[in-house]
């Protein structure tokens with residue numbers, strides 16, 4: 001078969017040359033037949049086409065004429081592109097086939113008939129793969145160049161129909177019939193041109209046009225046809241343009257690719273991110289503030305809110321005013337509102353009246369007098385905690401309302417004692433709160449103090465008794481017992497605390513040896529009532545004023561001291577283990593009065 005085709009092809013070539021010379025003007029249509037010849041290969045893809053091909057025997061003529069015709073259509077050289085594509089195109093094949101018959105009458109040249117046999121070879125279809133073979137078609141390209149001269153002549157006529165659109169670029173160079181086909185392939189890539197061309201295709205064969213659109217898909221199959229006729233290759237090349245169509249699809253994505261460029265823009269965003277990262281790094285540096293303020297500074301800062309309000313109000317009272325009854329009354333009101341208590345307020349006003357009544361008084365002088373009087377009130381209560389270690393262990397019972405800082409204070413105190421070489425044991429007497437038990441265990445681990453605890457809800461008194469025995473057995477110097485502080489049920493609270501004290505007394509009549517109450521400095525006047533309650537129930541004999549590092553109501557300490565005259569052993573100025581400081585009357589008085 002291959003030999004047979006070769007013969008046919010060679011024959012076609014010869015004819016082509018001749019025909020070209022003759023047909024320069026009229027023959028354009030014959031090319032369609034040539035396309036049919038090409039179909040034999042295309043047939044591989046579609047048997048129907050093969051059948052049609054048989055009919056248009058014109059295969060041979062197509063080879064030779066094909067080019068001429070193409071030129072004619074090509075005249076559409078521009079148009080030619082679409083047509084060939086159409087013909088080569090899938091459906092177009094049929095359409096073309098039909099068109100071919102029209103041409104056939106003119107070129108009924110029998111020779112092609114033999115070509116028909118090859119068509120039956122649809123067996124070839126198996127060869128469809130050879131599609132790539134179309135490339136070899138390129139060889140024929142040179143040949144087409146020869147015919148080129150005639151093509152131009154034919155082109156003009158066809159041009160009218162297809163016209164313009166394709167004419168643009170390819171037409172000029174390829175003007176020669178073959179040329180257009182080749183260039184078409186390239187131009188076809190620019191899809192835009194190719195698309196318009198198909199539209200024009202219709203003119204030649206009325207039917208073709210309709211089919212032309214479909215061809216677009218066909219192209220792929222068309223290429224194979226080209227192989228058989230090396231000469232026909234030019235038109236075949238036209239089908240090749242079809243490939244460009246897919247290219248279009250690819251091209252489309254390209255624009256999408258265009259967006260990527262904007263992505264680079266985000267790069268600056270990355271820069272921004274880097275900045276953010278830096279910012280994050282900065283906060284990390286924050287921890288550096290290792291330089292910790294002294295407890296006094298913290299207390300002063302904590303009391304600053306109290307002192308600012310107090311001193312500000314004092315200044316407001318004594319601005320350009322002489323000390324008289326009205327100013328003294330105003331000052332008394334200011335001090336009472338500062339939680340210092342009536343007793344302390346009167347001490348201050350009496351002191352001022354005794355020494356400065358009727359005279360101009362500055363707010364600084366008033367604050368100095370106030371500091372002095374407050375210190376006088378606090379000095380008696382500002383005593384250090386003394387532990388009688390003749391009691392082994394010395395039992396410290398810690399009481400107070402929930403949240404006032406009992407557990408925290410126990411931890412801080414245990415730290416001080418263990419640091420001082422004392423052997424400490426802790427007892428989790430707040431059996432109503434699991435969190436309280438766990439919190440105390442944490443403090444025990446931190447201070448290396450054993451913790452005696454029981455299940456949640458266990459009897460607090462029983463726990464205290466067990467802890468006392470264990471502390472004795474362990475030879476502990478100090479046993480610190482935590483308790484609950486549920487004021488919402490005073491009766492139950494009183495009963496529990498009384499029971500604890502009674503039980504401890506069984507082991508040591510003097511136990512508990514120290515009963516500390518934690519008082520939240522932020523509580524205000526209610527703290528006075530709390531101290532009264534716990535003093536009566538548990539026999540509180542000492543106070544720890546907590547949270548003085550952040551309150552505007554530190555004056556309550558003065559009121560409590562003046563009213564209850566209970567020792568104030570420590571003040572809490574923070575949540576850390578070393579934020580428990582001995583209470584100093586003078587420092588506290590100067591701090592709250594805003595005196596340097």
Ligand SMILES: Nc1nc2c(ncn2[C@@H]2O[C@H](COP(=O)(O)OP(=O)(O)OP(=O)(O)O)[C@@H](O)[C@H]2O)c(=O)[nH]1
Nearest residue numbers: 402403404405406407408436546547572573574575
């Ligand atoms: N700023 C500050 N916070 C404190 C101080 N003392 C305790 N706290 C905090 O106050 C909260 C309550 O402390 P706790 O020790 O649990 O008080 P509690 O009386 O044992 O409370 P309950 O276990 O519910 O009975 C915790 O968040 C402590 O960290 C202090 O002196 N200053």
